[in-house]
Amino acid sequence: MVRIVITGATGQLGSELQMLLRNVGEKECFFLDRKQLPLDQIHLIQDILAMYQPDLIIHAGAYTAVDKAESEPEMANLVNHVASEEIAQYCRIHGAKLIAISTDYVFDGTSAVPLAEDAPTAPINVYGQTKLAGEQAIQKWCPEAIIIRTSWVYSAYGNNFVKTMCRLMAQRDEINVIDDQVGSPTYAKDLAVAILKIADAADWKSGIYHYSNEGKISWYDFAVAIRDFRSFDCQVKPIPSTAYPTAAQRPKYSLLDKTKIKSTFDVAVPNWKLSLTNMLAAYLSAEDE
Ligand SMILES: NC(=O)c1ccc[n+]([C@@H]2O[C@H](COP(=O)([O-])OP(=O)(O)OC[C@H]3O[C@@H](n4cnc5c(N)ncnc54)[C@H](OP(=O)(O)O)[C@@H]3O)[C@@H](O)[C@H]2O)c1
Numbered sequence: 001m002v003r004i005v006i007t008g009a010t011g012q013l014g015s016e017l018q019m020l021l022r023n024v025g026e027k028e029c030f031f032l033d034r035k036q037l038p039l040d041q042i043h044l045i046q047d048i049l050a051m052y053q054p055d056l057i058i059h060a061g062a063y064t065a066v067d068k069a070e071s072e073p074e075m076a077n078l079v080n081h082v083a084s085e086e087i088a089q090y091c092r093i094h095g096a097k098l099i100a101i102s103t104d105y106v107f108d109g110t111s112a113v114p115l116a117e118d119a120p121t122a123p124i125n126v127y128g129q130t131k132l133a134g135e136q137a138i139q140k141w142c143p144e145a146i147i148i149r150t151s152w153v154y155s156a157y158g159n160n161f162v163k164t165m166c167r168l169m170a171q172r173d174e175i176n177v178i179d180d181q182v183g184s185p186t187y188a189k190d191l192a193v194a195i196l197k198i199a200d201a202a203d204w205k206s207g208i209y210h211y212s213n214e215g216k217i218s219w220y221d222f223a224v225a226i227r228d229f230r231s232f233d234c235q236v237k238p239i240p241s242t243a244y245p246t247a248a249q250r251p252k253y254s255l256l257d258k259t260k261i262k263s264t265f266d267v268a269v270p271n272w273k274l275s276l277t278n279m280l281a282a283y284l285s286a287e288d289e
């Protein structure tokens with residue numbers, strides 16, 4: 001039976017993986033949360049992983065507080081870079097496979113065309129720098145690893161833009177949302193389905209891959225779609241990023257080119273609007289229970 005360790009088990013992606021892997025007979029899965037695998041306790045990581053003897057590690061855990069990372073660069077680096085390096089070393093030593101998740105924030109946002117995997121990286125915030133350092137360490141120690149960069153992740157689990165919008169729109173008559181950052185959101189469930197298809201693929205093809213939902217939108221477009229789906233009586237006003245200063249700078253253009261992951265693994269990449277509909281339906285039915 002294949003033994004799989006999933007890091008970041010309580011996060012958005014970790015939670016979606018848990019739901020999909022429930023009752024899957026032929027896999028023995030170990031979902032490790034912060035207590036079971038503290039990614040900032042580097043000296044413990046190898047020994048903890050050895051207890052589970054995984055054939056595959058899906059590394060979904062990360063320091064994802066993008067603004068806070070600006071004032072906690074050491075912690076962000078420890079979790080996103082050094083812990084990823086340690087996990088890659090474990091995989092190298094023990095011959096385990098590794099699928100690690102990275103981010104569109106490794107790019108600076110100046111591209112005018114969808115970003116392919118070999119587009120030049122140049123992160124403009126601490127989170128992006130630490131995730132890129134993590135990617136590079138993984139590739140150095142475990143060249144057989146698969147790294148999947150994704151963007152604007154949301155889910156019925158955890159905190160994210162969609163859930164924040166639903167909460168604010170229920171309370172307010174008007175809301176301002178940035179319209180000069182474009183990309184594509186990613187429903188974590190779609191990403192989880194893609195990861196499991198890749199894990200099950202007959203051919204393991206190492207390297208970096210891009211995955212998000214299909215389509216190109218701004219945060220403003222995303223907010224309007226959420227408002228319309230939920231029929232909130234709330235006006236959504238477009239504003240420039242300059243009117244909403246944050247500790248971390250964000251790339252203006254984050255659209256990932258998904259050609260490689262589709263042609264290599266034949267994974268589904270649903271349109272963002274369909275996925276938003278699916279997520280909101282799952283979220284609302286969970287709220288009703
Ligand atoms: N969220 C996005 O918009 C986005 C965009 C692009 C790429 N990504 C990448 O996608 C992957 C999955 O992200 P996500 O959205 O699922 O993130 P998430 O919901 O923030 O989950 C991150 C997970 O990492 C865990 N974690 C953080 N610090 C830890 C530590 N010191 N020790 C152990 N566990 C720790 C968290 O534990 P707690 O629950 O206990 O905090 C949580 O389970 C990550 O690699 C992320 O960098 C995310």
